[in-house]
Amino acid sequence: MAEAEPMDVSMAPFRTAYALAFNAYAGHEDETGLLAAYELGRDAVERELSLLDLALVHHQVVLSAVGGVSTGEDAQRITRAAGTFLLEALSASEMVRRALAETRQTIALERRQAAMLRQLSTLLADTSLAVSAHSSVEEVLQLVAEQARELTAAAWCVARANSTGDGQPQASASSGTAPAHAGRLALDAIAAAEQVRPTDVVVREDPTASLHLVAAPFTALDGRPLGVLVVARARDRPFDGLERALLVHIAQMTAAGLERALGYAG
Amino acid sequence: MAAEVVVAIESDADLVPARAEARALALDLGFSRTDATLIATAVSEVARNIVVHAGRGKLVMRAVQEDMRYGLVSVATDEGPGIRDVDSALAEGNSARGGLGLGLPGARRLMDEFEVVCGPVRGTTVTMTKWRVRDELERLRERRERGG
Numbered sequence: 001m002a003e004a005e006p007m008d009v010s011m012a013p014f015r016t017a018y019a020l021a022f023n024a025y026a027g028h029e030d031e032t033g034l035l036a037a038y039e040l041g042r043d044a045v046e047r048e049l050s051l052l053d054l055a056l057v058h059h060q061v062v063l064s065a066v067g068g069v070s071t072g073e074d075a076q077r078i079t080r081a082a083g084t085f086l087l088e089a090l091s092a093s094e095m096v097r098r099a100l101a102e103t104r105q106t107i108a109l110e111r112r113q114a115a116m117l118r119q120l121s122t123l124l125a126d127t128s129l130a131v132s133a134h135s136s137v138e139e140v141l142q143l144v145a146e147q148a149r150e151l152t153a154a155a156w157c158v159a160r161a162n163s164t165g166d167g168q169p170q171a172s173a174s175s176g177t178a179p180a181h182a183g184r185l186a187l188d189a190i191a192a193a194e195q196v197r198p199t200d201v202v203v204r205e206d207p208t209a210s211l212h213l214v215a216a217p218f219t220a221l222d223g224r225p226l227g228v229l230v231v232a233r234a235r236d237r238p239f240d241g242l243e244r245a246l247l248v249h250i251a252q253m254t255a256a257g258l259e260r261a262l263g264y265a266g
Numbered sequence: 267m268a269a270e271v272v273v274a275i276e277s278d279a280d281l282v283p284a285r286a287e288a289r290a291l292a293l294d295l296g297f298s299r300t301d302a303t304l305i306a307t308a309v310s311e312v313a314r315n316i317v318v319h320a321g322r323g324k325l326v327m328r329a330v331q332e333d334m335r336y337g338l339v340s341v342a343t344d345e346g347p348g349i350r351d352v353d354s355a356l357a358e359g360n361s362a363r364g365g366l367g368l369g370l371p372g373a374r375r376l377m378d379e380f381e382v383v384c385g386p387v388r389g390t391t392v393t394m395t396k397w398r399v400r401d402e403l404e405r406l407r408e409r410r411e412r413g414g
Contacts, residue, residue: 031286038285038310045366087299091307092368098375099367 011053014044018089019061026065026081037088045092054093058086109242116151116246123147123250127257137161137261141173144229144254149175151250152243154231158186161218161227161258179232181209186230189215194225198252201244210235214244216251218258226258270328275316275342284313284325288340295329295336297398305338305396308373312342312392315370320346320390333405335397337378342392348384356382 018040025033044054062082066075126147130140141159149157156176185204192202193215202215212235218226229251231239239247271287274280288309292302309325316323323344330337349355356371367375370392374380379395400408 031282031289034306035282035285035310038307042368045368084299087303088307091303092372094304095307095311095372095375096367099371102375 008053011049011057014040014047014049015057015060018057019064022058022061022082022085023065025085026078029081029084034084034088037085038091041089041092044089045096051090051093054089058082058089113242116242119147119151120246120249120253123151124253127253130257130261136171137258138171138173140254140257140261141171141227142175144250144257145173145175148229148231148247148250151246152231152239153233154239155179155233156182156231158230159227159254160190160230162225179209179211179234181206182211182213182232185209185211185213186215186232189213189230190228193217193228193230198255199248201247203239203244205235205238207235212238214239214247216244216247218251218255220255220259226255226262229254270326273313273325273327274322275313275325275344276322278314278317280317281310281313284309288327288338291327291329292338292396295338295398296404297338297396301396301398304376305340308376308394308396309340311369311373312340312394315392316342316344316346320344330395333400335399337395337397339393339395343389345389348388348390349382352382352384356380 021033021036021040025037041054062078065078065082069075069078123144126143127140130143141161145157145159148154148159154176156174156178158172158174160170160172162170185206189202189204192204194217196202196217198217198219200216204213204215205211206213211232213230213232215228215230217228220226229247231247233239271291273284273287275284285306289302289306292305293299297305309327313325316325321344323342323346326341326343328339330339356374370382373392373394376396377394378397379393381393383391383393
């Protein structure tokens with residue numbers, strides 16, 4: 001029988017239980033034995049044993065079992081059983097691994113949300129400053145278009161106001177490079193966006209031009225449409241739920257700023 | 267392949283037939299050994315949950331076939347006290363095992379679809395599904411076998 005490698009003595013009870021369970025399984029190869037393997041793996045997780053220690057225990061137990069048989073056929077049987085037994089023993093660790101992956105995704109999302117909130121605060125401050133300084137509607141729209149494009153990682157952003165308040169019918173500002181065919185799609189989205197609620201967005205896609213576009217309305221407190229904010233980028237990277245919600249926030253903040261700016265202009 | 271497999275869960279001993287049936291059904295459906303192990307593990311956790319929290323219940327497992335995929339569906343039901351806050355129970359850190367990712371949250375992560383519904387007064391139903399994509403060769407072979 002192979003000599004046991006030096007090992008933490010605290011692992012001895014686990015090793016003994018593992019050996020008993022494996023030898024029983026190797027004799028019958030039934031589900032009762034596999035359940036025992038699973039329970040051992042579960043116990044290892046609950047006791048926060050290292051996977052390395054579990055692997056070493058498994059290796060030592062199998063080595064000992066193989067050393068105790070005399071035919072090649074028996075050695076093969078034990079080796080085959082060892083693979084199945086190990087799969088079961090590790091399956092509880094697989095649940096923990098997936099939990100860790102999920103936690104990492106959650107943390108990444110929360111970091112992204114926090115970064116967006118900080119940028120939104122900056123945009124709010126800048127917009128308020130622009131309005132307080134009696135900047136023109138065009139200047140406010142330009143600021144919004146640049147910030148919205150950056151915040152949503154859009155390729156192109158257009159901010160359009162229905163009125164500048166001084167008799168001019170419309171004003172607009174853009175940031176980024178308009179993708180091909182974006183203009184036509186944007187006009188369609190703008191028309192649709194003026195009909196939706198302030199908390200909704202309009203989504204348009206152009207498969208041939210590989211374009212994805214989202215529009216959110218600027219709506220006054222009394223429900224008057226004040227304009228629309230549009231962002232666009234490649235269709236293989238559609239704006240996700242978080243980005244759409246962000247666009248709605250920006251549009252609502254801009255609407256408040258626009259009302260004040262129009263009040264100054266008027 | 268059996269249309270449906272029913273396993274009564276009344277004690278820890280019933281985890282063995284539950285796992286065995288889940289594994290056999292998974293292998294019949296062509297799941298890999300690894301996936302069959304994960305399915306048996308998820309069924310273990312759900313059956314254990316019945317034993318611990320409700321005392322008794324049952325597990326019904328069946329195969330489903332769609333054009334592009336096969337699935338193994340497991341429905342576990344009991345008449346226990348139910349779960350007050352399902353979302354919390356399924357979230358990380360709320361497992362009865364100290365938030366290690368075992369229990370129902372662990373089972374959820376091993377399967378592709380997972381739903382928990384509690385009755386208005388008592389009872390819990392946990393429905394989970396794992397899918398396996400049918401490749402083109404497999405579908406061709408099946409069509410030939412059907413003579414189509």
